[in-house]
Amino acid sequence: MSRHQAYRNYDYENDLDEYEGAGYSDDEDELSPEDRGTTDPEQHPLSISPFAVPNVRSVAQMTAGTAQVRTALGSDSSKVTTQQIEEALWHYYYDVDKSVAYLASKYISPKPAKPPAQKNKSGGRSSHFYIDTPSTGADRQHVKDVGFGQYHPNIPEDKPAEHRSRLPSVDFFHDMPWLNIPNGRRTVFIEPPYPRGGLLGGSSAPGKVSKLQALAAARKKKAEEQKLRLKISQLSMEDAIPERPKESIGHAPRTLVGDGEPLPLHTNAQAHTTSDETAEDSESVDTEARTSDPSIAADLPLNPALLAPPSTFAQILCGLSTPRPAPVPRKQYPLPYMSFISSSALADAFSEPSPDDVVLAAQSKASNKKLAASIQKKKPGSKEKDDDVIDGIKAIKVDDAPLPKSKNLDVISEYEKAESKRNASFVVVGHVDAGKSTLMGRLLLDLGVVDQRTIQKYRKEAESIGKSSFALAWVLDQRSEERSRGVTIDIATNKFDTDSTSFTILDAPGHRDFIPNMIAGASQADFAILVVDATTGAFEAGLKGQTREHSLLLRSMGVSRIIVAINKLDTVAWSQERFDEISQQVSGFLSATGFQLKNVSYVPVSGLHGDNLVNKSADPAAAWYSGNTLIEELESSEPMARALTKPLRMTISEVFRSSQSPLTISGRIEAGSLQAGDAVLVQPSGEKAYIKSLELDAEPVDWAVAGQNVVIHLSNIDPIHVRVGDIICDPKQPIACIDTFTVKVLAFDILMPMQVDVHRGRLHAAGQITEIPALLDKVRGTVLKKKPKIVKPGSVARIVVRMGNKVPLEVGQRVVLRSGGDTVAAGLLE
Numbered sequence: 087m088s089r090h091q092a093y094r095n096y097d098y099e100n101d102l103d104e105y106e107g108a109g110y111s112d113d114e115d116e117l118s119p120e121d122r123g124t125t126d127p128e129q130h131p132l133s134i135s136p137f138a139v140p141n142v143r144s145v146a147q148m149t150a151g152t153a154q155v156r157t158a159l160g161s162d163s164s165k166v167t168t169q170q171i172e173e174a175l176w177h178y179y180y181d182v183d184k185s186v187a188y189l190a191s192k193y194i195s196p197k198p199a200k201p202p203a204q205k206n207k208s209g210g211r212s213s214h215f216y217i218d219t220p221s222t223g224a225d226r227q228h229v230k231d232v233g234f235g236q237y238h239p240n241i242p243e244d245k246p247a248e249h250r251s252r253l254p255s256v257d258f259f260h261d262m263p264w265l266n267i268p269n270g271r272r273t274v275f276i277e278p279p280y281p282r283g284g285l286l287g288g289s290s291a292p293g294k295v296s297k298l299q300a301l302a303a304a305r306k307k308k309a310e311e312q313k314l315r316l317k318i319s320q321l322s323m324e325d326a327i328p329e330r331p332k333e334s335i336g337h338a339p340r341t342l343v344g345d346g347e348p349l350p351l352h353t354n355a356q357a358h359t360t361s362d363e364t365a366e367d368s369e370s371v372d373t374e375a376r377t378s379d380p381s382i383a384a385d386l387p388l389n390p391a392l393l394a395p396p397s398t399f400a401q402i403l404c405g406l407s408t409p410r411p412a413p414v415p416r417k418q419y420p421l422p423y424m425s426f427i428s429s430s431a432l433a434d435a436f437s438e439p440s441p442d443d444v445v446l447a448a449q450s451k452a453s454n455k456k457l458a459a460s461i462q463k464k465k466p467g468s469k470e471k472d473d474d475v476i477d478g479i480k481a482i483k484v485d486d487a488p489l490p491k492s493k494n495l496d497v498i499s500e501y502e503k504a505e506s507k508r509n510a511s512f513v514v515v516g517h518v519d520a521g522k523s524t525l526m527g528r529l530l531l532d533l534g535v536v537d538q539r540t541i542q543k544y545r546k547e548a549e550s551i552g553k554s555s556f557a558l559a560w561v562l563d564q565r566s567e568e569r570s571r572g573v574t575i576d577i578a579t580n581k582f583d584t585d586s587t588s589f590t591i592l593d594a595p596g597h598r599d600f601i602p603n604m605i606a607g608a609s610q611a612d613f614a615i616l617v618v619d620a621t622t623g624a625f626e627a628g629l630k631g632q633t634r635e636h637s638l639l640l641r642s643m644g645v646s647r648i649i650v651a652i653n654k655l656d657t658v659a660w661s662q663e664r665f666d667e668i669s670q671q672v673s674g675f676l677s678a679t680g681f682q683l684k685n686v687s688y689v690p691v692s693g694l695h696g697d698n699l700v701n702k703s704a705d706p707a708a709a710w711y712s713g714n715t716l717i718e719e720l721e722s723s724e725p726m727a728r729a730l731t732k733p734l735r736m737t738i739s740e741v742f743r744s745s746q747s748p749l750t751i752s753g754r755i756e757a758g759s760l761q762a763g764d765a766v767l768v769q770p771s772g773e774k775a776y777i778k779s780l781e782l783d784a785e786p787v788d789w790a791v792a793g794q795n796v797v798i799h800l801s802n803i804d805p806i807h808v809r810v811g812d813i814i815c816d817p818k819q820p821i822a823c824i825d826t827f828t829v830k831v832l833a834f835d836i837l838m839p840m841q842v843d844v845h846r847g848r849l850h851a852a853g854q855i856t857e858i859p860a861l862l863d864k865v866r867g868t869v870l871k872k873k874p875k876i877v878k879p880g881s882v883a884r885i886v887v888r889m890g891n892k893v894p895l896e897v898g899q900r901v902v903l904r905s906g907g908d909t910v911a912a913g914l915l916e
């Protein structure tokens with residue numbers, strides 16, 4: 087049995103009874119025959135035992151003492167019996183004087199009886215010390231309760247009532263010196279105002295509870311719980327049983343449950359039982375909480391609002407209870423710091439506009455006033471003025487920030503006056519792994535744009551991942567993915583200057599998966615470098631692959647000047663035959679594509695070793711080549727004519743956040759010009775923005791013209807309206823957003839009504855060829871056949887394309903149509 091079980095099974099009742107009776111028999115203190123010295127050996131066989139010796143002695147003492155007492159009493163000795171004398175002697179331990187005093191006061195000249203001593207409330211400490219002469223068990227219990235000093239265990243109890251009179255303590259201790267204290271110096275016990283504390287009186291905690299006290303407390307608690315339950319059950323019954331309508335008397339009362347389904351109500355007796363149980367359940371927590379703290383358990387008034395509602399089962403049995411009063415809201419105890427700031431104060435703190443809001447509101451108000459004034463001044467019906475008003479309203483709607491100031495420069499004359507280098511952009515295209523990036527890396531190294539240390543660093547890093555041969559390519563392939571895969575993914579730009587020209591490199595990816603990026607690069611280029619791998623078999627593969635496709639795309643994008651770099655000639659020992667063979671094949675192909683051969687040049691190079699890039703090849707095997715180096719061919723290339731005077735058009739290549747503005751864009755100006763402070767329109771969002779500032783080659787400038795790659799910091803527009811591929815245009819001559827267009831295309835694949843992707847620079851949208859109005863002559867452009875069902879590869883046709891969304895497109899622009907990952911056509915919008 088565990089200790090807990092043993093504890094629970096302990097029979098306190100029985101123990102208490104034993105405790106009350108044990109060792110306190112009424113006979114304990116009686117004057118036994120042995121005490122009196124009148125032991126009858128027959129009645130008390132043990133008296134003849136060796137242990138009877140003390141009794142023999144006491145008999146002699148008693149006889150002698152009796153005689154002495156009688157002598158001392160003299161004539162009064164007849165007033166007392168021998169038994170009384172013996173009892174007195176026994177009680178006073180054979181002290182003759184005390185016994186005489188007792189007998190004289192008790193029997194010979196008795197004093198009037200004293201009033202019974204009051205029970206000492208202080209737990210046994212009394213200022214009047216006296217002896218009681220108990221006679222019964224009940225009295226003994228009383229004596230025990232009274233306390234120390236009031237009980238003499240040797241006083242006989244089975245004596246007549248008069249014998250049980252009290253002996254004053256003064257008489258008993260009259261010969262004690264410490265009793266002779268003058269009244270004035272006697273201690274006066276003052277009862278403490280409340281019960282003493284625990285150990286040393288310093289604790290307010292209750293003292294140690296005895297078993298009896300614990301038992302009594304448990305009984306009391308139980309009784310109180312029962313009372314509480316009874317009270318709760320009465321309350322629950324009052325709530326649970328609705329008043330019977332008068333008309334239902336005599337019938338089973340019904341009540342509504344859930345959706346109105348009437349259910350018979352049970353009898354009161356049943357209801358009472360159930361309600362009682364329910365109340366007991368529902369109240370168990372509350373009751374526990376109350377009774378767990380004895381200080382609150384007894385007196386806490388029962389609040390029906392705090393009672394849980396009857397269970398569903400009880401409600402079904404007894405019916406719905408009447409609604410209970412709303413629960414008393416719990417007291418809120420705010421956190422300490424909350425006392426410093428009230429919730430209303432917090433609310434007030436944000437109820438008013440911030441200082442910034444006040445300033446902005448004032449600015450807005452001022453600009454609105456200006457607008458209202460200008461509207462009032464304008465005459466109705468003036469279209470130009472109305473447009474201005476609309477512009478003003480739009481400007482307010484977009485942003486209330488102050489507009490950037492414009493210097494109102496004549497940009498074209500400024501451009502003509504400026505002695506700046508010409509700008510030229512070229513795109514580097516070709517089959518995958520033809521060596522495009524390596525070629526450009528080496529060119530930049532030889533031109534001093536990139537130093538040798540950087541290349542060494544790249545070489546080490548490339549070696550660590552097993553791609554040491556790509557170290558030069560890393561000058562342009564900056565992305566980790568490009569470096570780890572050894573493949574260019576997106577257009578990489580870089581710049582270098584020669585004496586005459588400022589060049590922008592657009593290094594295009596060769597992989598067919600990234601053709602859209604190549605298209606974006608080609609759309610920004612003035613001319614192109616077509617890189618061809620001279621390695622045996624590689625050239626042939628390229629001619630079937632992206633060498634061909636890239637050439638077609640270049641032509642479709644309007645690029646007319648091509649420099650063919652026949653690369654990796656070191657792998658074929660600078661074979662002139664190989665160079666000539668490749669040159670001829672490419673020439674024939676480009677000519678067939680539509681390039682004029684006067685615009686095509688061929689340079690034998692080794693990008694890896696830097697032969698014929700900036701410097702002539704030092705390899706004797708390459709001595710047969712006496713033509714231009716690559717850089718010389720680039721410098722001799724004329725950039726396309728700039729559409730300086732046409733309306734502004736710029737396709738956004740990048741959108742980013744810079745230190746100058748949260749919205750910065752970059753791209754190549756295709757047409758027109760711009761300057762700081764200009765308003766521009768972003769299409770297709772149609773949102774107006776202002777040019778806060780602009781940069782050319784990382785230098786701040788006031789203006790820029792077509793052909794230049796520019797960085798523009800915009801203001802007064804939400805960045806969500808600006809995306810890569812969008813067009814920046816002149817708000818007064820905006821580009822239209824259309825969803826259907828007619829285009830004259832060169833077919834690279836079979837065309838028919840089909841799904842296509844429309845590409846224009848970075849812009850691309852899903853569309854569909856809805857019509858093929860005509861098949862055209864390649865040279866003259868005349869109609870060969872109307873409404874053909876299909877267009878064969880290599881044919882020119884007029885087709886109608888419809889797109890899902892409106893996109894900014896206009897006549898004269900070049901688009902590329904792709905389908906299933908292949909370029910199927912390219913041409914000019916009509």
Ligand SMILES: Nc1nc2c(ncn2[C@@H]2O[C@H](COP(=O)(O)OP(=O)(O)OP(=O)(O)O)[C@@H](O)[C@H]2O)c(=O)[nH]1
Nearest residue numbers: 518519520521522523524555573574596692693694
């Ligand atoms: N032997 C030799 N190898 C070259 C030469 N040029 C490039 N390579 C190697 O050809 C591989 C491909 O070079 P890349 O410059 O990455 O080729 P890429 O055309 O830029 O490749 P993509 O842009 O991914 O299409 C590398 O391992 C180069 O080291 C060269 O002139 N001679």
